Amino acid sequence: MLGPVVALVTAGVAAAANGGFTPQHPHSPNARHINSAYYLIAGFTAAIFLIVETALVVFIWKYRSRGRARSSEGSQVHGNTRLELIWTAVPVVILVIIGGFVFWQLPKISDVPAASASDRLNIRVEGHQFYWQFDYPNGARSIGDLHVPAGKVVYLTITSPDVAHSWWIPQLGGKTDAIPGRTNHTWFKADRTGTFTGQCAEFCGLYHEAMHATVIASSDADYEAWLAGAASTDLGRAEFQGVCATCHGMKGQGGYGPALSSSSIVTQAAGLAAIVRNGRNKMPAVGTTWTKQQMDALLSYLKKSIYTGAAPSGG
Amino acid sequence: MAARAEPVYPVDWKHGRVASWLTTVDHKRIGILYIGTALVFFAAGGVLALLMRAQLATPNEHFLTKDAYSGTMTMHGTTMIFLVIVPILAGFGNYLVPLMIGARDMAFPRLNAFSYWTYVLGGIVLYGSYFAAGGPAKSGWTSYVPLSEAFYSPGHGQDYWILALHILTISSLAGAINFLVTIHNMRARGMTWMRMPLFIWSIETYAILLVAVLPALSAGLTLLLLDRQAGTHFFIPSQGGNAVLYQHVFWFFGHPEVYIMVLPVFGMISEIIPVFARKPIFGYKAVAFSTISIAFFSMLVWAHHMFAVGMPIGLDAFFMITSMVIAVPTGVKIFNWLATTWRGNIHFDTPMLFALGFIALFTMGGLSGIFVAAFPVDWQVTDTYYVVAHLHYVLFGGSMFGIFGGLYYWWPKMFGRTLDERLGKLSFWLMFVGFNATFLPQHMLGLLGMPRRIWTYQHGGLWEWYNLTSTIGSGVMAIGVLVFAVNVWRTQVLRIGKRVGNDPWLGDTLEWYTSSPPPPHNFDDVPYVTSPRPLRDLRRRVSEQD
Numbered sequence: 112m113l114g115p116v117v118a119l120v121t122a123g124v125a126a127a128a129n130g131g132f133t134p135q136h137p138h139s140p141n142a143r144h145i146n147s148a149y150y151l152i153a154g155f156t157a158a159i160f161l162i163v164e165t166a167l168v169v170f171i172w173k174y175r176s177r178g179r180a181r182s183s184e185g186s187q188v189h190g191n192t193r194l195e196l197i198w199t200a201v202p203v204v205i206l207v208i209i210g211g212f213v214f215w216q217l218p219k220i221s222d223v224p225a226a227s228a229s230d231r232l233n234i235r236v237e238g239h240q241f242y243w244q245f246d247y248p249n250g251a252r253s254i255g256d257l258h259v260p261a262g263k264v265v266y267l268t269i270t271s272p273d274v275a276h277s278w279w280i281p282q283l284g285g286k287t288d289a290i291p292g293r294t295n296h297t298w299f300k301a302d303r304t305g306t307f308t309g310q311c312a313e314f315c316g317l318y319h320e321a322m323h324a325t326v327i328a329s330s331d332a333d334y335e336a337w338l339a340g341a342a343s344t345d346l347g348r349a350e351f352q353g354v355c356a357t358c359h360g361m362k363g364q365g366g367y368g369p370a371l372s373s374s375s376i377v378t379q380a381a382g383l384a385a386i387v388r389n390g391r392n393k394m395p396a397v398g399t400t401w402t403k404q405q406m407d408a409l410l411s412y413l414k415k416s417i418y419t420g421a422a423p424s425g426g
Numbered sequence: 427m428a429a430r431a432e433p434v435y436p437v438d439w440k441h442g443r444v445a446s447w448l449t450t451v452d453h454k455r456i457g458i459l460y461i462g463t464a465l466v467f468f469a470a471g472g473v474l475a476l477l478m479r480a481q482l483a484t485p486n487e488h489f490l491t492k493d494a495y496s497g498t499m500t501m502h503g504t505t506m507i508f509l510v511i512v513p514i515l516a517g518f519g520n521y522l523v524p525l526m527i528g529a530r531d532m533a534f535p536r537l538n539a540f541s542y543w544t545y546v547l548g549g550i551v552l553y554g555s556y557f558a559a560g561g562p563a564k565s566g567w568t569s570y571v572p573l574s575e576a577f578y579s580p581g582h583g584q585d586y587w588i589l590a591l592h593i594l595t596i597s598s599l600a601g602a603i604n605f606l607v608t609i610h611n612m613r614a615r616g617m618t619w620m621r622m623p624l625f626i627w628s629i630e631t632y633a634i635l636l637v638a639v640l641p642a643l644s645a646g647l648t649l650l651l652l653d654r655q656a657g658t659h660f661f662i663p664s665q666g667g668n669a670v671l672y673q674h675v676f677w678f679f680g681h682p683e684v685y686i687m688v689l690p691v692f693g694m695i696s697e698i699i700p701v702f703a704r705k706p707i708f709g710y711k712a713v714a715f716s717t718i719s720i721a722f723f724s725m726l727v728w729a730h731h732m733f734a735v736g737m738p739i740g741l742d743a744f745f746m747i748t749s750m751v752i753a754v755p756t757g758v759k760i761f762n763w764l765a766t767t768w769r770g771n772i773h774f775d776t777p778m779l780f781a782l783g784f785i786a787l788f789t790m791g792g793l794s795g796i797f798v799a800a801f802p803v804d805w806q807v808t809d810t811y812y813v814v815a816h817l818h819y820v821l822f823g824g825s826m827f828g829i830f831g832g833l834y835y836w837w838p839k840m841f842g843r844t845l846d847e848r849l850g851k852l853s854f855w856l857m858f859v860g861f862n863a864t865f866l867p868q869h870m871l872g873l874l875g876m877p878r879r880i881w882t883y884q885h886g887g888l889w890e891w892y893n894l895t896s897t898i899g900s901g902v903m904a905i906g907v908l909v910f911a912v913n914v915w916r917t918q919v920l921r922i923g924k925r926v927g928n929d930p931w932l933g934d935t936l937e938w939y940t941s942s943p944p945p946p947h948n949f950d951d952v953p954y955v956t957s958p959r960p961l962r963d964l965r966r967r968v969s970e971q972d
Contacts, residue, residue, distance in 0.1 A: 130870065131870025131873045131874040131892065132870065132873065134873050135873070135874070142806075145802045145803060145805065145806055148800055148803050149806070152796055152797050152803065153797075156793040156794075160789065160790065160793055163760060163764065163789045166764050167767075167782065167786060170764065170767040170768055170770075171767065171772060171782060174703070174767060174768065174769055174772050176771045176773050181704065181773060181932050182932060183704065183771055184704045184771065185770035185771040186768075186769035187705065189706050189708070189710070190709035190710065190711070190762075191708075191765075194709075194761075194765065195709055195712045195762075198757060198758060198761040199758055202754050202757045206750045206754070209750070209796065209800065213746070213800050213801075213802060217802060221739060240578075272664075273572070273578070274570075274573040275571075275572070277809055277877075279809075279877075281806065281875045284805070285734070285802065285804075285805020285806045286734040286808060286809065287736065288734045290663075290669050290735060291572060292663025292664070293663075293669070293670065293736060296736075310875075310880075312808070312809040312810065312877040313570070313734075314566050314570070314573070314809075314879040315573060316565075317493065317564075319877075319880060320492075320880035320881045320883070367492070
C-alpha cells in the first residue's frame, strides 16, 4: 500500500513543484531525505483529510433536516465500541509507519557522512545581529556569502555571540539555531555548483528580515582560487555591504543609522574599531569577534569607497 | 453537597446601571464582562493583524516601520492568546459552569470578581506599554532570550509585558481554582462524573492544566525580570546563564497553553453538534477520556517547539513520539463529532455552521501538526509561515470558530434574544472564506522559504501572490467579524431580535432549564439528573405524561 501512495503523491507534488506545496527542490542529501519524509506524511495526511472532509460534506448533505421539525430526533445512537477501537488503532498504525519511516531516514539526514579530510570542509558559522560570518580552515573569513566546493561535505559549527539566530538554506537542509553559549552542528553537500539562498529564521531583532545568507558552491578550482585571493581583497567590501550597509545604506548615505559617507570617524582606526566592536546607542556590537585584519580591511574600504569628505557642518 | 433549589432572594438589578456591573459578584454578569472585554481586545488584536497583513501585502513595503512592525506582531500574539482566547473561555466557563451543573453561583464569587478585574488590569498594563519609553515589547509573544534581555531590548515595553503576563497569570490561576472547586463540589443531585456535560469536562481539564503550568510561566518571567532589573544573569550566556533554559520553561507552559485554548472549545463543539443534529454525542466516554488524555500528553510535548536548538537526537525522538501520540485522542474527537452528525436531523443554524466549520478547519490544523511533529520535517518548516498557518488553523479556525459558535448558541440564554440568523450566516461565510484565503497560502509561503516575523521581503512572483491573497483574505475575514459586530449592535442596542423562551434550540443541558436570561439565583429548582442530557429526559417525561 505504501509504494503506490508514495508514488502517487510524488507524482502529484512533482506537478506542483516549486509552487510551495513541498519543501524546495533539494540540492543536498539531507534535504532530499527530509523531503522523502515530507512526501510520506503528505500522502497519509492528504488521505485522512479527504476522508474526514468528504464524510463531513456527505453527512451534512445527507442528514440535513429537509424541513423536519427540531423536535423530530435523529437516530439515538450513543456510540459503538468497535468503531472507537478502529479509529483509535488505525491512526496509531499510520503514526507508527510515519515514525518508523522518519527514524529510517534519520541517519541520512542528521549523521554527517564519513569523508576523508580532503573531501570535507569545516566551516565555523557565527550568527550576528544582522549578518552571517564564516570562518574557513585557512583563517579566511567571509560575510554573508559562504563559498564552498560543490560535491564536498561541508560541516558547519554554528554559534552566536549576541542573540539567537537560525541558520537555514532550504535547498541544503533544515534549520540549526545559532544560540549564544551553545555550539550546534549541521552539514550539507551541494550536489551541483550554483547559488543557494536563505535567511535567518529565528527572530533576532529589528533587522531580522535583512539577515540573508548565500551559499556559493563552485568547482574545486574556483573555490581554491577564491580562497587564495578574493577572500582577502574583497573582505572590506563584503563587511561593509553585509554588515554596515544594512542600516547605513549601500553607499553609506545613511538610513536607519546615520550617514557614513560624511562622517570622519570612519577614517580613524581606533574610533572606528571601538564603535564596531562595542556598538553605540542603537547600533549593535556587530564586530565583537572581528580580527585586526578585518578592521583594517573595513577601514581601507571605507576610506577608499565610502568616505567622500566631511559634511559642510563638520558633523 | 449538591446544590439544592434555594429560596428566591429579590435582588435589585436596577440599582445603578453601571455600579451594579462594577460591583457584581454574579457569575453570569462576570461571564458576560469577561466575554465583552475579550471581544474588545479581539478587535484590537485584529486591527494589529490587519496592519501586519497590510505591511506584507507586497514586497519592499514601507507601510509600517520595522520598529512598529516588531511591536505590532508582539502585541498581536500576546493579545490574542492572553487577552482574548484564554479569558473568553474563562467567560464562557463562568457563565456556563454553574448553570450547567445546576448551581447557584461559582464556589467563590468574590474571587471570581477578583479574577475578572485582575484580567482587566493585565490588559491595561499590556496596552499601557504603548506609552512606555521605547514603546511596547518587540521580541515576539515568546520573548526569547537574550533578545528580550535589557541589553538587546532597552526601554520598558518588555518590563510592562512581563508585568502584564504576571498579572494575567494570577487572574487565570484564581479563576482555575474557582472552576475546580465549583465543579467538584456543587454539581446537581444525580450529576455523577459520567453525567456531566462534556463542556464541564473540558473546563475541568482546562483548569487543571492552568494550575499545573502557569507556575512555570511565572517562574520564567520572574527570572527574566530579575535579569532585566536586578542584574542577575539567569539567561545571559556571556555571563554564565543559559538561553535554552528559558525556551524550555516557556514552552513547558506554552504548549499546554495551546490545549488550554482549544479544550474548552472542544467542549463547546461537543455541546453544539448533538443539539443541532438532534442526537446524543457519539461516544460520550471516548470524548471525555480523550479530553483527559490530550491534557496529560500536552504536558509531555513542549520541546517540539525547539527541534532546531540542537537537542540530543534522543530527546528530539521522544518529543516527536509524544507529539504524534497526542494526535490519536484528537482524531478520536473528530471522528466522534462526525459520527454524531450521522443519521441526524441536522439544523443549520449559525452555531452549527461555526461548529461544522470548526471541524473542517481544525482537521487541517491537526494534520499540518503531524508535519511539524516529525522533527526532520520540522527542521524545514519551523519558524516559517508554515507554522504561522498551522497555529492559526488551530487557534482561529479551531478556537475562534468554536467560540463564535458558542456566542451564537448561548446568546439567547445570556440576553433573551437570538442574534440575527441571516447576518450570522453571512458573517460565517465571510469568515470561513476569508480565513482560508488568509491562511492556506501561508503554508506555501513557509515552504517557499518565508520565515515568520519578517518585516518585509524582496521576492516577487509566488511570494507576492500568496502574500497578497493572504492580505485580501484577512480583509474579507475582518468584514465577517464586522458583520458580527453589527449583529450584536442590532440585537443589544436596537433591540431588534427574536425574543426566545428558556430553550430555543431544544438543548440537552441544565442551563436551558431556567429562564433566558436566568434570574440572579439561576434556578428555583433543579431536577434530579439521571443522564448527561437532563433536559431531554425532562422533555420526554413531560410528553409521556401528556
